[in-house]
Amino acid sequence: MRKIGILALPGAQMLDISGPLDVFAEANIQIGYKAYALFVVGVSDRPIESSSGMRFLPDCTVDDAFDRFDTLLVAGAPGLKNTRYEAKIVDWIGRVAPNCRRYGSICTGALLLGASGLLDGRRVTTHWAVVDQLALACPAAEIEPDALHVRDGPLRTAAGVTAGLDLALSLVEEDCGLALAKDVASQLVMFFRRPGGQLQFSRRGEVRPAGRSVIQDIQRWLIAHPDEDARTATLANRSGLSARHFARIFSQELGMTPARWVEQIRIDLARGRLEAGDYPKQVAVAFGFKDIDTFRRAFQRQTGITPAVYRRRFGGMDEQTET
Known part of the structure; x- marks a missing residue:
């Protein structure tokens, strides 16, 4: 015993x-x-x-x-x-x-x-x-x-x-x-x-910019325009910095690469839309993912489940096929 x-x-x-x-x-x-x-x-x-x-x-x-x-x-x-x-x-x-x-x-x-x-x-x-x-x-x-x-x-x-x-x-x-x-x-x-x-299950709360001002400006822009091109080179160009310098200071300030931050923020924002009942395909387009498969893989990396399962579990919706 x-x-x-x-x-x-x-x-x-x-x-x-x-x-x-x-x-x-x-x-x-x-x-x-x-x-x-x-x-x-x-x-x-x-x-x-x-x-x-x-x-x-x-x-x-x-x-x-x-x-x-x-x-x-x-x-x-x-x-x-x-x-x-x-x-x-x-x-x-x-x-x-x-x-x-x-x-x-x-x-x-x-x-x-x-x-x-x-x-x-x-x-x-x-x-x-x-x-x-x-x-x-x-x-x-x-x-x-x-x-x-x-x-x-x-x-x-x-x-x-x-x-x-x-x-x-x-x-x-x-x-x-x-x-x-x-x-x-x-x-x-x-x-x-x-x-x-x-x-x-986590609620990360309001998405807040962090780091030095040039990085925060880029973060605020992306939060307001999550469907825009957010490749590192594009973000660096908007900040007036070289891609290498931008990536370096971004990682120093936030402890992650720009690409990882972009994915995390897009998924955080997407979760709210799924909870409101939007379909995964709609959400994928709204947050800059090139197709539903790319969105599904990114969502699964961040949460461990697919967007459709998340929508059913947290959106209070009847079970639907993943479209």
Whole structure:
């Protein structure tokens, strides 16, 4: 029997806790015996109030003496990105997690793992909204911003909320095999392998120019005219710079090539049109892609799914063929 511990702080998101626990509990049902013993770990023995206001009691606390967990997961909490972490919690994670067979986080729980020094030199993911914050806090970590969940040695991290279920299902597959994991997914009516990555769900917000003024002028022009010729040579000519010099300062200022930025901005803008119900072929023309196939490939690079799937999933539209 494997002991699974989930550390739940005040303000934790309920689904970050209950979702993985239900996956493990369903595995127990499907396998016919108690393969997993499940524990919620609290900071104290007082009721934990979740982000939704629901209250529940922990099974044990960080002050209790207990046998080591097989797996320890740190649940996320919306407030974690704006708070100072208690040294007591950070120290506890740093002591307990390395003694587990595997350990990890769900959503913003990665910030606590990072504060404990357990992400250094590791591949990791977290919720798209705190990727930059985690990168600043843990420069030695290799962050995969689009992944739903990541495995690196004993470390397991999930992007957040429903991705915690994906992570738990992958742990069941590791422990109990493919067939049982598929039975669990079927019973819980969830994807066994969810298509795409988390960037399809991210809201990057208003497109804002960045960098020095000559670069910002070009960015503003393209945002206003996304269907115009945006090859690097053309943009350089509009800026009055040579193509080589323009590409160099653009990469220095924004950390990416002009071509990559153009594709990213066009896809960001295209997403809004698809969500409004426009067809992929219309959107491809409106944002300067030479044909639907080029648009489809670019969209898939940025989001992990096709424009038609994105339109169905986020546009509230009936299923349509990809035209």
